[in-house]
Amino acid sequence: MLKDYQEHSKSNAKVLEDMAGLTSEYDKWIQAEMKKSKKEMVVSTVGKVNPAMRLGQHIEETMTNNIVQCLGTMLDSLTF
Numbered sequence: 001m002l003k004d005y006q007e008h009s010k011s012n013a014k015v016l017e018d019m020a021g022l023t024s025e026y027d028k029w030i031q032a033e034m035k036k037s038k039k040e041m042v043v044s045t046v047g048k049v050n051p052a053m054r055l056g057q058h059i060e061e062t063m064t065n066n067i068v069q070c071l072g073t074m075l076d077s078l079t080f
Helices: 005-035 038-044 051-079
Strands: none
Touching: 005 038, 005 051
16 A cells, blocks of 8 residues: 655655664764674673664665555556
C-alpha cells in the first residue's frame, strides 16, 4: 500500500535527521576505539547502541520504502 506523498516525505526527512545524528555518534565511536585497547572497547560498549549497525538498518529500511513507493507510483500511473 502506498503512503501519501507528504507522509512519505516527512518520514524520509525524519530518517535522514536520525542518520545524521548516528553519523556523528559513529564518528565519536571510532575516535574512542582508536584510543582504547580492544578489551577496553568491548567493555565500554556493552549495552550501548552500535551506531554503524543502526545506520545500516536505517539505510536498508529507507531504500526499501523508497523503492516500494516508487514502483507503486509507477504501477498506479500505468494502471490508472
